[in-house]
Amino acid sequence: MDQKKLAQNILNEVGGEENVRHVIHCATRLRFTLKDYSKPNRKEIEQLDGVLSVVESGGTFQVVIGNNVSDIYKEVLNQTSLGEQKDDNGEDNSEQSLLNRFIDVISSIFSPLLGVLAGAGLLKGLLALFTTTGLLTTDSGTYRILFAASDGFFYFLPIFLALTAAKRFNANQFLAMAIASALVYPDITAMLDNGESISFLGLPVILMKYATTVIPILLSIFALSYVEKFLKKLFHESIRGLLVPLLSLVIMVPLTLLVLGPVGTSVSTGIAAVVSWTYELSPTMTGVLIGGSFQLLVMFGLHWGLIPVMLNNLSLYGRDPIGPLYGPAVVAQAGAALGVFLKIKDKKMKGISLSACITGLFGITEPAIYGVNLKLKKPFIAALISGAIGGGIAGYFQASALTLAPKSILTFPVFIGPGFWGYVVGFFVAFILSVVLTYILGFEEPSAPSEKKQDKQSGSDKSQLSEDIIASPLKGKAIKLSEVKDDAFSSEAMGKGMAIIPEEGKLYSxxxxxxxxxxxxGHAYGLTSNTGIEVLIHLGIDTVQLQGEHFNPVVKSGEKVKQGDLLATFDLNALKEKGFDMSTPVIITNTSSYLDVIKVAEEQVDKNQSILTIVK
Incomplete structure (x- = not known):
């Protein structure tokens, strides 16, 4: 796989760099926040070699790559300026719902930290295992050094979050880190430990523990983004470089300690109390709900909302009860892929499903979900059922985690403590049950497309051939596509079809x-029929230069249409007067999906008259 070419193709198909507000990546996906979500060509992206699937959720356009996503991400940054900090606060983001915007913010802040979060978390779990088995003692130098390596990231988490939050909120990253450092400064921490009372300009400061916290620093950096912007407008550029950082620190550190920190801590405590109350009502039922729905949350990007909740639990209680409930859901997808491997006959799919099972056991489920289970449907359902049962078992034994870490066969040490064996049992029950259910439920094996096409072309069973008709979208003169004076259309590079020279300014579906x-x-329209035929209509040649002048669309993207519905009007006389060639190509852009596209139109056509026959 050519990684440079793949990155370039993905960028082109999402609408180019100019359509990307920002891009991040997680363990397996590129996550694009776009300016116009109607521009990406989803089907073209899904067909790229190296792309597993495309998911639109949580306010982001997600391209599922797999294990080498970080390499593709680097290529995207190398080919663009997307790695540079941009100020796009002024851009309209109103089309996204509040939930989508929240998920977008959370994912962009936490995604860059997932690697070190996983590594430090696993090391902390291993240290717990070593001390439990007596391999290390907590007072040994080896343990203390390794514990510093594992716990340092979590202790200074506000500083790391300040860095990523500043990038997301378009604030100065180093100013943000300086504010976070003040919150965990040794003297501030010591005053809290000693029970001292302090004030700032006569205002009492409520000292709180900010190490390992999440919400206080996010509130602080969000506020910094506006304070900094205001100060930049206030001072001339000759003194801006000195006074903006100075006043930002003088304003934001006290403001955070006086107001934002206590408010954030109160919010954190409230969230933890709600989660704890829900969990205590029925740990088993909570496990069933989370275990059964977690992979659905992942598909829609909503699982990001759990990360600050789990970190909050760790900060307040030292352990998290949520993470163990969805560990079985992760391994259940791997089990379903193994069930497919054991049952399916197709050799290519066997290889894909075995590989997906192995990566799933190590916590990466996208290849199993998008490459195998969702395509075959029933295996995905089997995995959801198994994940719910495994999550219920983990909940019943009240399993909890020492820290955040991927849920895989390598991370059992993270769950050492109360309910550990319940988690282990739930994990393996979900895996084995998913294998068995997948095998019993079965699935419809996919047929090779080449074989289908070959059977049809052979003519051995002509009764299997079927046709679809494309109606004329215009009244005018029908011409061959080869007569259009534009190589992109006449060469059939975009697909087969024909063209019409319109005689009136009305375009129909x-x-x-x-x-x-x-x-x-308003010069071009793409439609997808109920039977999957993709049609592109381009009104005239080079008419894009007019920037919409003389074109009046009457239907918006995403609307359902019937054959013959009016799509747009245009001033045909004005366009001709300006010298534009109004030859209008009607292209079947997914021509390769069919046996043939045949022009059946006469020299003169009217709206709704048959012009193309699609042979399946």
Missing amino acids: PVEGELTMAFPT
């Missing part, structure tokens, strides 16, 4: 289905 794309300039 040639199919019943959905208007999937309407260019803002």
